[in-house]
Amino acid sequence: xxxxxxxxxxxxxxxxxxxxxxxxxxxxxxxxxxxxxxxxxxxxxxxxxxxxxxxxxxxxxxxxxxxxxxxxxxxxxxxxxxxxxxxxxxxxxxxxxxxxxxxxxxxxxxxxxxxxxxxxxxxxxxxxxxxxxxxxxxxxxxxxxxxxxxxxxxxxxxxxxxxx
Amino acid sequence: xxxxxxxxxxxxxxxxxxxxxxxxxxxxxxxxxxxxxxxxxxxxxxxxxxxxxxxxxxxxxxxxxxxxxxxxxxxxxxxxxxxxxxxxxxxxxxxxxxxxxxxxxxxxxxxxxxxxxxxxxxxxxxxxxxxxxxxxxxxxxxxxxxxxxxxxxxxxxxxxxxxxxxxxxxxxxxxxxxxxxxxxxxxxxxxxxxxxxxxxxxxxxxxxxxxxxxxxxxxxxxxxxxxxxxxxxxxxxxxxxxxxxxxxxxxxxxxxxxxxxxxxxxxxxxxxxxxxxxxxxxxxxxxxxxxxxxxxxxxxxxxxxxxxxxxxxxxxxxxxxxxxxxxxxxxxxxxxxxxxxxxxxxxxxxxxxxxxxxxxxxxxxxxxxxxxxxxxxxxxxxxxxxxxxxxxxx
Amino acid sequence: xxxxxxxxxxxxxxxxxxxxxxxxxxxxxxxxxxxxxxxxxxxxxxxxxxxxxxxxxxxxxxxxxxxxxxxxxxxxxxxxxxxxxxxxxxxxxxxxxxxxxxxxxxxxxxxxxxxxxxxxxxxxxxxxxxxxxxxxxxxxxxxxxxxxxxxxxxxxxxxxxxxxxxxxxxxxxxxxxxxxxxxx
Numbered sequence: 001x002x003x004x005x006x007x008x009x010x011x012x013x014x015x016x017x018x019x020x021x022x023x024x025x026x027x028x029x030x031x032x033x034x035x036x037x038x039x040x041x042x043x044x045x046x047x048x049x050x051x052x053x054x055x056x057x058x059x060x061x062x063x064x065x066x067x068x069x070x071x072x073x074x075x076x077x078x079x080x081x082x083x084x085x086x087x088x089x090x091x092x093x094x095x096x097x098x099x100x101x102x103x104x105x106x107x108x109x110x111x112x113x114x115x116x117x118x119x120x121x122x123x124x125x126x127x128x129x130x131x132x133x134x135x136x137x138x139x140x141x142x143x144x145x146x147x148x149x150x151x152x153x154x155x156x157x158x159x160x161x162x163x164x
Numbered sequence: 165x166x167x168x169x170x171x172x173x174x175x176x177x178x179x180x181x182x183x184x185x186x187x188x189x190x191x192x193x194x195x196x197x198x199x200x201x202x203x204x205x206x207x208x209x210x211x212x213x214x215x216x217x218x219x220x221x222x223x224x225x226x227x228x229x230x231x232x233x234x235x236x237x238x239x240x241x242x243x244x245x246x247x248x249x250x251x252x253x254x255x256x257x258x259x260x261x262x263x264x265x266x267x268x269x270x271x272x273x274x275x276x277x278x279x280x281x282x283x284x285x286x287x288x289x290x291x292x293x294x295x296x297x298x299x300x301x302x303x304x305x306x307x308x309x310x311x312x313x314x315x316x317x318x319x320x321x322x323x324x325x326x327x328x329x330x331x332x333x334x335x336x337x338x339x340x341x342x343x344x345x346x347x348x349x350x351x352x353x354x355x356x357x358x359x360x361x362x363x364x365x366x367x368x369x370x371x372x373x374x375x376x377x378x379x380x381x382x383x384x385x386x387x388x389x390x391x392x393x394x395x396x397x398x399x400x401x402x403x404x405x406x407x408x409x410x411x412x413x414x415x416x417x418x419x420x421x422x423x424x425x426x427x428x429x430x431x432x433x434x435x436x437x438x439x440x441x442x443x444x445x446x447x448x449x450x451x452x453x454x455x456x457x458x459x460x461x462x463x464x465x466x467x468x469x470x471x472x473x474x475x476x477x478x479x480x481x482x483x484x485x486x487x488x489x490x491x492x493x494x495x496x497x498x499x500x501x502x503x504x505x506x507x508x509x510x511x512x513x514x515x516x517x518x519x520x521x522x523x524x525x526x527x528x529x530x531x532x533x534x535x536x537x538x539x540x541x542x543x544x545x546x547x548x549x550x551x552x553x554x555x556x557x558x
Numbered sequence: 559x560x561x562x563x564x565x566x567x568x569x570x571x572x573x574x575x576x577x578x579x580x581x582x583x584x585x586x587x588x589x590x591x592x593x594x595x596x597x598x599x600x601x602x603x604x605x606x607x608x609x610x611x612x613x614x615x616x617x618x619x620x621x622x623x624x625x626x627x628x629x630x631x632x633x634x635x636x637x638x639x640x641x642x643x644x645x646x647x648x649x650x651x652x653x654x655x656x657x658x659x660x661x662x663x664x665x666x667x668x669x670x671x672x673x674x675x676x677x678x679x680x681x682x683x684x685x686x687x688x689x690x691x692x693x694x695x696x697x698x699x700x701x702x703x704x705x706x707x708x709x710x711x712x713x714x715x716x717x718x719x720x721x722x723x724x725x726x727x728x729x730x731x732x733x734x735x736x737x738x739x740x741x742x
Contacts, residue, residue, distance in 0.1 A: 025489060025490060025491070026252065026490075026492065027492055029490075054379060055382060056492075056501070056503060057492070057503055059505060059516075059518040061507065061516050062516075073505065073518075075492055075503070075505070075520075079379075079393075079395055079400075082400050086492065105380060105382070106377075106381050106382075106529070107380065107381045107382030107526075107528070110524065110525070111525070114524075131209075132208060132209055133209035133212040133557055133558070134209060134683060135209075135647055135683075142682050143216060143217055145220075147682070148682070149214065149217050149218060149220075149221050149680075149682065150681070150682070151676070151682055151684065151686050152682075153686065154680065181649070181652055182602060189604050189649065209646070210604070210646055210648050210649045211604050211605055211643065211649065212648065212683045212684075213644055213679045213681060213683060214681035214683050214684070217681060217682070218678075230678075232606075233606055236605065236606040236609055237609065295616075296616060296617045299613065299616040299618070302613075303613065303616070306613075316610070316704060317606060317609060317610055317702055318606060318702060553604060553605055554606060557646075
């Protein structure tokens with residue numbers, strides 16, 4: 001399956017919502033607007049010639065300097081033709097809402113919960129969107145770039161000795 | 165009759181997080197009707213260590229020790245997978261010798277992983293003997309690791325662009341002795357369990373999953389193959405010259421505990437074959453590529469030569485230029501497709517590094533697999549899924 | 559037939575007074591010897607160090623030689639809490655609860671860098687050493703420690719056990735120590 005075939009077909013169906021496509025990297029990458037992400041994933045999964053029937057990975061990403069800082073990255077895999085595609089979508093921090101894909105892939109359940117836990121991205125229609133790895137009373141989203149990595153309760157690490 | 169049903173009460177049982185049969189720390193709140201499982205609710209995250217956040221603060225070189233601690237039953241696969249990812253980003257092409265050395269170590273790691281998992285299935289079904297037999301063999305693999313990298317469990321093996329040193333003659337001798345002896349132990353182990361009536365009754369039809377559901381749940385590795393789908397990253401997208409070798413992908417039919425056991429057992433034999441083939445055909449050559457800006461110079465040179473000292477400092481401090489870009493690379497880990505999604509903005513650390521942890525992804529199918537079964541089968545199902553806590557919680 | 563008992567299989571008697579048919583020593587010492595050679599450990603294995611603990615229990619290293627053959631997965635019957643692996647903040651209340659459930663006298667062995675100090679994981683989610691929630695007797699460094707190190711740490715615990723006074727657990731200092739962890 002050629003990259004151009006996929007992008008042409010996507011353009012035909014989602015002409016205005018395809019923001020960017022990049023064929024130079026290791027995997028064909030398509031950036032779409034957030035409201036149509038569910039439709040794009042379903043199109044890629046269920047269209048006969050596409051058949052991207054395996055969700056390899058779903059994760060968040062945070063670019064603090066961009067207009068739409070929070071992103072979600074989907075890696076889909078067509079197992080019969082061994083073709084991978086990467087789909088990205090971006091949202092704002094004030095309204096980080098995108099549709100869930102749990103109805104298409106059961107595996108997206110925990111991946112979306114993890115993304116919510118790390119980045120605070122709200123997946124609309126998710127059956128059980130709550131924190132998965134961190135403690136439930138945590139009041140921030142730790143993977144966002146502005147939060148520190150270090151444990152705040154350490155007293156033996158004096159910043160003066162570490163150049164921080 | 166209806167009145168009785170309406171009054172029916174279920175037992176809630178808290179399995180974990182420190183239950184001995186849960187191998188680490190998974191919590192399952194089970195709703196039981198007598199001994200039958202009606203519902204299960206999972207809680208994970210009890211050893212969440214923030215790998216991905218740490219990875220954003222460490223130079224590429226220092227992320228290898230983190231990968232050790234993901235799936236600690238087969239850490240060389242994680243190390244080498246990470247090195248392959250970075251090499252893909254940097255565009256480094258490795259030589260055949262490096263590839264073959266990597267195959268040997270990755271297959272040895274697969275052997276330890278499968279040995280632990282299969283012997284623990286035995287333990288959970290009440291057969292401790294097999295565990296003690298094969299753990300003796302696992303110690304021998306650890307001795308090989310020590311010979312190659314200096315560490316037993318968290319190996320931190322290899323470097324970006326090859327290995328820190330060549331296989332010593334003693335290492336080659338140890339690998340050879342190991343693959344000559346392991347088949348005898350495997351035969352013995354299989355005699356104990358494979359056609360054992362009690363073991364078969366305990367495992368056949370326990371915790372089944374269909375191929376279709378398994379794909380929907382993102383299963384990979386032996387668990388997916390036991391359900392009848394022949395997806396193996398080593399064959400589908402060969403890395404590290406796996407395409408030079410011929411090996412069989414064992415496939416099950418039922419996707420139950422027994423099939424998972426058998427698939428792993430068969431993979432052990434294939435791994436032994438792969439190690440033997442790679443060792444016999446190990447080409448001559450250098451054990452690392454010529455890439456001074458990424459590959460650490462030898463320690464003797466660092467202490468005696470100015471140039472080497474500068475490179476050493478630059479690499480360790482992450483003061484080297486890394487291309488901007490993003491790559492996804494996956495390897496066939498001990499329990500499934502281990503993926504690394506790496507985004508680089510050209511800085512000293514990755515901008516974002518996400519691990520596709522197979523254990524995290526397929527463990528969410530556990531309630532579906534145990535529903536309707538009895539409690540003791542749930543324990544067996546869990547041990548046969550090979551969920552590793554460090555990888556699950558990242 | 560040689561009927562002498564091999565020395566490696568017996569415990570040396572404590573200091574005391576012998577006379578024909580009697581042996582007098584202090585009760586503390588006898589109890590200490592008995593305890594130290596039949597410690598029931600509770601393996602609280604969470605991650606990598608737990609795998610090394612499995613090797614320690616295996617045939618090659620065999621912790622059973624030190625009288626710790628019987629693992630007690632129930633805290634009620636355990637003497638020694640062996641914490642092996644990273645303890646996240648989510649896990650901290652659990653480990654304290656397990657410690658509270660153990661009967662006196664109880665000892666704690668922190669195996670590995672993570673349990674001792676948080677190790678390489680100085681992160682928002684990891685407890686920086688289990689000594690923030692429970693008192694620890696012996697720390698074993700290493701990431702992970704080799705089985706020999708774990709055995710050495712265990713032998714250090716045995717030394718503590720054999721020399722412990724029977725009154726220690728009733729002393730005000732000990733009560734104060736527990737109170738400082740919020741355990742009464």
